[in-house]
Amino acid sequence: MVRVRQALGRPWVIGVLVVAVAGAGFGLYWFQPWKLWQDETVEEALPGAVSTSAPADPSAPAPGDSPAGAPAEPSADTAASPSAPAGPQTLAGGELISHEHATSGSVKLVRLADGSHVVRLENLDTSNGPDLRVWLTDAPVKEGRAGWHVFDDGAYVSLGKLKGNKGSQNYTVPEDVDLSKYSSVSIWCDRFDVSFGAAELARA
Known part of the structure; x- marks a missing residue:
């Protein structure tokens, strides 16, 4: 003593x-080692994929209906109304492979009805960790340790922090991004410069 x-x-x-x-x-x-045992699940619907309009009442007369026996004529509103916008369209996609941590799920590059784009992660399952980001990159996706650190070697765009290490989520692509220059998506740990998992984007 x-x-x-x-x-x-x-x-x-x-x-x-x-x-x-x-x-x-x-x-x-x-x-932040405790994050390896903390899961965060985020489930988001694809924007514009589900219609919320109520079904029409079949017993109600439609606007512009003609009397019985008279030929139907298109109303001015009907003739002038534009066609409904197309729904979301998948431009490219691929399956996630594991890098530093076991990772599974799929990735889609989707054009929405308004012309904007999102990267969508579906059924994502990876480890939690510090400062995880979703990157759109021009790097090839390689299996094993050879693919862990390649995604910051060339061009990349950060789409924001990973919302959850499990689930299905959408990440908005900035309007000024030239999508023809990017071919892969990585779940990137920005603190340690390593990929948790990545997917090659094969054009649809």
């Missing part, structure tokens, strides 16, 4: 303890 008190009384011992505690705190913040 006397020796312990004498050791703690030395300034260098206190300094070492302070550094050790600070280092442990920084390590916990930086690595």
Whole structure:
């Protein structure tokens, strides 16, 4: 006990303890190991994929109906109304493969009815981790350790933080992005510069 008190009384011992505690705190913040055991599921519908309009009442007369026996004539409203916009269209897609962490699910590049684009992750299942992002990249998807670090070597666009490590989610592609330049999607850990999983986008 006397020796312990004498050791703690030395300034260098206190300094070492302070550094050790600070280092442990920084390590916990930086690595956030508890996230490996914390799942976050996010389920989003594809925008514009589900119609919410109510079915028409078959017993109600339609606007512009002609009297019985008279030939039907198109109303001005009907003739002038534009055709309904097309629904979402899948332009490219692929299956996720595992990199640093076991990862599965599918990726789709989808053009919505309004002309905007989203990258959609479907049935995603990967590990949680610090600072995970969804990247649209021009890098090839390689299996094994050779594919872990390639996605920041060329051009890439971050579509934002990963919303959840499980589920189906949409990520908006900025309007000024030239989609012809990008061929893959990576679940990218920006803190440690490593891919958790990735998919090649094969054109539909």
